[in-house]
Amino acid sequence: MTTAISVKDLGKKYRIGAAQTKFKYGMLREVLVDAAMTPVRMYKALTGKGARGTTNTASFWALKDVTFDVEEGKVLGIIGRNGAGKSTLLKVLSRVTEPTLGTVSVRGRVGSLLEVGTGFHPELTGRENIFMNGAILGMKNAEIESKFDEIVDFSEVSQFIDTPVKRYSSGMYLRLAFAVAAHLEPEILVVDEVLAVGDAEFQRKCLGKMGDVAQQGRTVLFVSHNMSAIMRLTQEAIVLNKGQLIMRAPTQEAVDFYLSSGQAQAGERLWDGEDVPASSSPFRPISLKVKNKSGKVIDTVRSIEPVTVEFEYQLDASITGLRVGFYLSTMRGEFVLTSFDTDAPELFEKYDSRKSGRYVSRAEIPADIFNEGRYSLGVNASSFGVRRYFMDENALAFNVDISGAPGMQWGEPRVGPVRPRLNWKIEKLD
Amino acid sequence: MTELIKHEPTTIYIKPPKGFAALNLRDLWIYRELVFFMIWRDIKVRYKQTLLGALWAIIQPVLTMLVFNFLFTRGVIKVQSDGIPYPIFSYTGLLPWGLFVAALNSASRSLTSNHNMITKIYFPRLILPIASVLGGLVDFVIAFIVLIGMMVYFKVSPAWNVLWTLPLFLILAIVTALGVSLWLAAINVQYRDVNYALPFLTQFWLFITPVIYSSAGFSEKMQLAYSLNPMAGVVNGFRWALLGSGNGPDTSLWVSVTISFLILFGGLFYFRNMEKTFADTI
Numbered sequence: 001m002t003t004a005i006s007v008k009d010l011g012k013k014y015r016i017g018a019a020q021t022k023f024k025y026g027m028l029r030e031v032l033v034d035a036a037m038t039p040v041r042m043y044k045a046l047t048g049k050g051a052r053g054t055t056n057t058a059s060f061w062a063l064k065d066v067t068f069d070v071e072e073g074k075v076l077g078i079i080g081r082n083g084a085g086k087s088t089l090l091k092v093l094s095r096v097t098e099p100t101l102g103t104v105s106v107r108g109r110v111g112s113l114l115e116v117g118t119g120f121h122p123e124l125t126g127r128e129n130i131f132m133n134g135a136i137l138g139m140k141n142a143e144i145e146s147k148f149d150e151i152v153d154f155s156e157v158s159q160f161i162d163t164p165v166k167r168y169s170s171g172m173y174l175r176l177a178f179a180v181a182a183h184l185e186p187e188i189l190v191v192d193e194v195l196a197v198g199d200a201e202f203q204r205k206c207l208g209k210m211g212d213v214a215q216q217g218r219t220v221l222f223v224s225h226n227m228s229a230i231m232r233l234t235q236e237a238i239v240l241n242k243g244q245l246i247m248r249a250p251t252q253e254a255v256d257f258y259l260s261s262g263q264a265q266a267g268e269r270l271w272d273g274e275d276v277p278a279s280s281s282p283f284r285p286i287s288l289k290v291k292n293k294s295g296k297v298i299d300t301v302r303s304i305e306p307v308t309v310e311f312e313y314q315l316d317a318s319i320t321g322l323r324v325g326f327y328l329s330t331m332r333g334e335f336v337l338t339s340f341d342t343d344a345p346e347l348f349e350k351y352d353s354r355k356s357g358r359y360v361s362r363a364e365i366p367a368d369i370f371n372e373g374r375y376s377l378g379v380n381a382s383s384f385g386v387r388r389y390f391m392d393e394n395a396l397a398f399n400v401d402i403s404g405a406p407g408m409q410w411g412e413p414r415v416g417p418v419r420p421r422l423n424w425k426i427e428k429l430d
Numbered sequence: 431m432t433e434l435i436k437h438e439p440t441t442i443y444i445k446p447p448k449g450f451a452a453l454n455l456r457d458l459w460i461y462r463e464l465v466f467f468m469i470w471r472d473i474k475v476r477y478k479q480t481l482l483g484a485l486w487a488i489i490q491p492v493l494t495m496l497v498f499n500f501l502f503t504r505g506v507i508k509v510q511s512d513g514i515p516y517p518i519f520s521y522t523g524l525l526p527w528g529l530f531v532a533a534l535n536s537a538s539r540s541l542t543s544n545h546n547m548i549t550k551i552y553f554p555r556l557i558l559p560i561a562s563v564l565g566g567l568v569d570f571v572i573a574f575i576v577l578i579g580m581m582v583y584f585k586v587s588p589a590w591n592v593l594w595t596l597p598l599f600l601i602l603a604i605v606t607a608l609g610v611s612l613w614l615a616a617i618n619v620q621y622r623d624v625n626y627a628l629p630f631l632t633q634f635w636l637f638i639t640p641v642i643y644s645s646a647g648f649s650e651k652m653q654l655a656y657s658l659n660p661m662a663g664v665v666n667g668f669r670w671a672l673l674g675s676g677n678g679p680d681t682s683l684w685v686s687v688t689i690s691f692l693i694l695f696g697g698l699f700y701f702r703n704m705e706k707t708f709a710d711t712i
Contacts, residue, residue, distance in 0.1 A: 096551060097706075097709040097710055098706040101446055106442045108440070123474070136467075
């Protein structure tokens, strides 16, 4: 067996602080003050004092001391919280950004299903974009030509292949872009599902393609928050936490470890500045709490009582069309339900736009929903079709105690994620 | 599966950059097809959804020439033109100048306008400014056709050696444009000041370049100082190659050439050195 990827003592440091946050919201006062300070800043920059130096810029390690090897033909899962360094790792492997420390050797071409549509130009036709995009992804002209028909077939847009892609529907556009990326046939494929765009169908297609690639004996790195997908598609996984590799084990073991260690305790999850990616601005999550009837934060929920889910957050600027909500899923990664605070038409209209400020979105989950076991709450704040500000599919976990639940007279576990109290009637018909 | 992908995969070593990065021309060679595709895309897209299309490549230099010619014939500007009909004189200067300015404008923005490519995939970043600069050649060729027409009209015939001197000066123009562009493009990633400084820079630069006037009357010392501006060498060279005006290759030309290549090499190293932070700061 040859080694496809070898990562040794890898570290990546990012600067955070003054340089990046400047003028985020374009406040006139700040701009004027800054303009007045320009001569001072230039003096400092030229003489090498302060400014770009260490005093007012903090740095953090997105990756630190990461060492692992992947053998050719293996499928490796990468799991970890938001901000654990998963995406940074993939970026380093695909040479988008350079490491600060350590070395990586990669045998063969690295492709990503996420590069879909990179370099697509709206004015060019589908045919022209296939060639353009192929070249950007590192395919040779002859290679694209030989696969051209296959790509067009796969994309199902053959009828419009000579139409500028700006006239395509978004579905057609995505299909064409995906078709090119899928035919790149790299030796190493990286899939970052966390960043995946598109609808569920498209994401399913990505996963399907990934499975095919793995079966052809290529090396695959798979990043996901969806534990059932990780378990289905990988045999082995690494767990990242705050930039460090804390475990490498067979997938089942790694997932169990991640779910039990990585979760916040006590029915409450708090976010401080570090945990929140800069990309979520102006949305800033503050806390997620699970409370019982009397308003107490609990980590074990009684299935026969309603529970309240409370999500507190700060908006640093007003957002139009914002919806804040949660996912409920089992520890195996099966989704139970999704709900948003503006689901009700009245609220949807009333909160068409939310001004900056601190908010709490609160929902009551009625009694008699949960089955026995452990559930995970994920949060999502997005403007539909515009942007996803923040998402954490495993923000918080809680246990469910089912004493008093329907069917307790039989001491057997019940299958299925929900255990509702259904209104059974029994009629005698003769 | 096709034959093409059965090649033995090559191993790439990714290491933290140390000191000055090597130029890595090998990667540039591997990705050479991408350069052509980028140029091709630029050209295909440039005049899409415009009424006049590629005519713009002619309109800009011709109108500028007409305006200057008007000012010249009315005596508003009194400049030397080496005894050449002024329309031809100014147009031969405007041609390389237009190439230079267009290259600066598009190349300085080439990285920031393709930021989604830079943050998503690897390719030699040098490709973007190179393709932008070379893409301007098409407009240059179109505008050049007008010059041929003008030369026929004014009965000005070029020297026989134009066939090899002109391409050499064209290369010099590209070297100069690419050199300056590399600096601007790399700086623009971090400081968008470039967008604001550029119109001013090109305007100022036009005045110190013998585009609409001749530098032939300058004293020798002045000539030498003047040639520190590499575009002076380019424009004078163009005129010499096409019209036989001026002294031809002399010391001041070599000064210009040296400066051009210094800017290019400096730009290449600066660009390569900043390249590692592009994806993080763009």
